[in-house]
Amino acid sequence: MNVKPLYDRVLVQRVQSDEKSAGGIIIPETAKEKPLEGIVRSVGPGKLTDSGENAPMQVQEGDKILFGKYSGTEITIQGEEHLILREDEILAVIED
Template structure:
């Protein structure tokens, strides 16, 4: 009996973060090492890189205005493996984090 493998697909859900928060879609973890050894799910590290899919309005400043966000939708960012809050929508894993948790933007 053959089993069908499930492909991860993004759902049509709108997730709007508030303030200086952003939503990042994590990249897939490596299936095998550089030497060709296949990794089981329990041995895989969480990727610390992802693509920004949604951003908030920016931090509320003392004068009532909003500070501009330094990242934009579509940017590939680096962050620590413990950054933010992991959420799953459908089969896709996202990370909801503050802008201050982003370490760098890859160009």
Template structure:
């Protein structure tokens, strides 16, 4: 619970300095497991690519053919499933994030 409060505080600081445009979503990947359940340290090469992330900031959405704004469906704090490849890596306030189009996200964890 403490870490989620810290994550929300950090996310609010980032929102002050960066806002995605259109249907873009700023995400922070979940850290890869560095140990097995038995306590064995995993070498970096054997750690799988993490495809789960937390949404940090979202753009306002896209305009449809009629010019109406269609808002994004994901919200800050949502946990999402990412494609194996894609996204644009960015560094905001010394932290690494990725930007994806909302349509590139594979799903939202409940």
């Protein structure tokens, strides 16, 4: 199934969190917080401006991003959790 976001929305796949803490303690699945980082998998054409044109998106496919804890809508695509976010819910692009 392919999902193409509309307007200024972005499809994001969360980055997997670590299984162990820095001290070597194994963290059970129930105690983990969902990661606030993700990889952009698909972007919409951009928000419509007053002139009827699409504003360019600030992120593109493959970007690693940081987003808020309660941002977006969770969806499942082929058994994997994804988020659909508005572009303005993205806090930063992470550059390695």
